[in-house]
Amino acid sequence: MSYNFKKLEAKWQRKWESKKIFEVKEDGKKGKFYVLEMYPYPSASGLHMGHAFNYTIGDILARFKRMRGLNVLHPTGFDSFGLPAENAAIKNKSHPKIFTDKAIKNYIKQMKMLGLSYDWKRMLMSHDPEYYKWNQWIFLKMFERGLVYRKKAPVNFCPKCDTVLANEQVHNGKCWRHQDTDVVIKNLEQWFIKTTKYSEELLNKVDSLDWPERIKIMQKNWIGKSQGVEIEFEINKEKWKIFTTRPDTLFGITFMVVSAQHSKLMDLVTKEQKNEVEKFLEKIKSTREKDIDVLEKEGVFTGSYALHPITKEKIPVYAGNFVVADYGFGMVMAVPAHDQRDFDFAKKYKLPIKEVISGGNVKKEAYVGFGKLINSSDFNGLTSDESKEHITKTLEFKKLGRRVIQYKFRDWLVSRQRYWGTPIPIIYCNKCGIQGVKEKDLPVKLPEKVKFGKGNPLETNKKFFEIKCPKCKGKARRETDTMDTFFDSSWYYLRFCDSKNKKEIFDKKKIKYWMPVNFYTGGAEHACMHLIYARFFTKFLRDIKLLDFDEPFTKLFNQGMVHGEDKFVMSKSRGNIVDPTIVINKYGADILRFFLVSTGSPDKDFIWSENGIDGSYKFVNKLLGYFFKPKFEKSDEKVQSKINKTVKEVSADIENLKYNLAIIKIRNLLDYLQGKKVGKKELEIYIKLISPFAPHIAEELWERLGNKKFISLEKWPEVDESKINEKFEKEEEIIEKTIEDINNVVKIIKDKGKNVNKIYLYSVPNEFNIYVDNLTEIEKRTGLSAKIFVVNDKSKHDPENKSSKAKPGKPGIYLE
């Protein structure tokens, strides 16, 4: 049978909404469970299959936990600030707000179509002044505490986005949004957030999280801690520091390299070399724009010499393109014998290579391993480990060095020269300097009237930026940059706990009840962006006493990627997109949900297949057919055993996010129940099992069984262990095997041209009843009539003495 899923799904979506059954309040008597899916950026093209997959995964768990008696917070909202809306608006001569509001409306409609059990009352949008007001508030709190600062520095700039980017937004030297666009380095004054203040904690606490291992490793690598020594070198009577993890190679230094981007590079350049250095800088600027994957190591002599801290030898200082300006001190000691990069550079510029660690062949390549020291004055003969210790101590004694820890992690560049984001709440006054906007004046609203084109749109609205200084009432100017949209997503999960609060960012009591998030799902692409920023925010808000926990997301889950039928990742450019709303219109949301989680584990990639969804469609119809006119009979103990066993396994599978395995067991159970006597209670249990996956159908069937309340709020079935009897499983296996054997023999006989009409089975005495009980099953599945004897029955019909073949678990079979 088929069913009118459109009508049915709309009916239940309406009922859920009007009765507000998924709206929740804090309830001290109930345990809580916070399920969150990463809130979407509302694009014009609407929900894609990846969203549907992600939200289904979360919703199944939310529905399950809710039925388990937990107070489940399951909210959603929109990450609605951002460049795509602004660019789309410019292209269409529209306004980002119009664009965004329209997209959100569409998203909400589509999300509701999926039957997601959200508490819509808590919905939030980051472009809502009621939301971004608190972005500004947090920004000011950080500003007050010195965690926000302005600095002129070489920064990443994307020419396509027409704005600067954070380190985290640069992937492989390209913009995260434009993989065909090289990021350009510009020297600009920008706003930074001191995320590095929490480097150590962000690194340490990673281990305590129930997150996918690879995400944890990515974060650790991103923070990139290394222990080493900083060493002072004297250059032109000035002190210059370098950082090294290999003090044991100190005597192998044959030159120094300072980064071409070093802010004080020119201080090192002598008159004679100025021309050449400038030529070099010009050259690396132009090569940057070319599409070169691996830059060759290049450099130029600065004219200056450093003094070796121990031997006092003169060491030439080069400027080089391979030294990172803002790691360590932007300058390195070069030991070509024991570092491949230095080796390459030395070869290119014919600089000496001095071996100080034995064990390699430094004529051919750098030896980066450890060994005994040679050519190292007093330290000869020591191992690398020993000498690291001794050399460091010597340097410390001479006050020329000390042990330090370095991180790759940088401060977060948050200002953007674009319109569609939160205005940075800062005022510049020539007299009074840089000051934060007063809390009572928040929010600094984004003006609607601006001109889009070249440069920062907010600079085109004088009314916005020309203001009086709040202190001296003189002429002042507002900051016209906006915040990186990752600022918005760094704390939205907190606001969900109290999203309508107009007086404060949130009520601490509510936060205390709901946080941290118990289950957070989303794509892995946020490993080193959103997930680090969010952790940073949590730590900051904790330190200003707004929170009393350290980590926002206890468990993180990454769903797999959705692939098209051609097995490539679904993408517009490939043209293999399957639109979830089209699928819903064709099959219904229940079937889509069911299919999305039935083929494989949700953390694995999902491959779309039209045949596959057809399979789910067939199953759902079979299910409806079964429940169409339910007969209530008394379940026997076999049925009860099977049901209890299934409840037990399905519950564990859902708990462990093995939805695919849960579904298999649910399917098996339906096959098992077909044609058996089943009680109302057992039928109800069955519907409950299906309800997290196919909630609309479950509600409908639940109602049809005469229930008045929502199944969504019912109690998940308890397992009665005493009813589970493995004996029945064994019997079932015996029958299955017997049917298989019979069919096998039938086939063989028929192949020989003989006809088969009747089955005779000869059972060992104590199994006789098993076969008798399953007589109809055997007849149905073999399509033959059957007769069963006990082996020692004298009156049996057995012309070929097949009864002698009977064994326990295996009857003798005679066919004629």
Place this chain on the structure above:
RNA sequence: GCAGGAGUAGCGAAGUGGUCAAACGCGCGGGACUCAAGAUCCCGUCCUUUAGUAGGUUCAGAGGUUCGAAUCCUCUCUCCUGCACCA
């Protein structure tokens, strides 16, 4: 290059020391029903062999540990995903 994950039937996917030739779904083959098609139901689907048997080859490849391995160890290959001159 470094790090993480993966490689099981035509495909998707279970199985992580013995009961596994491998659940379940898709596909494919056969049968029932039907005037027919679809839907539905049943059977089969590694190879050889057979009145339900017996045997063989398997879990990317090669070794090893073990009484016993898809499952543990070592090496190799392939694919995916991150990071990539961080001193």
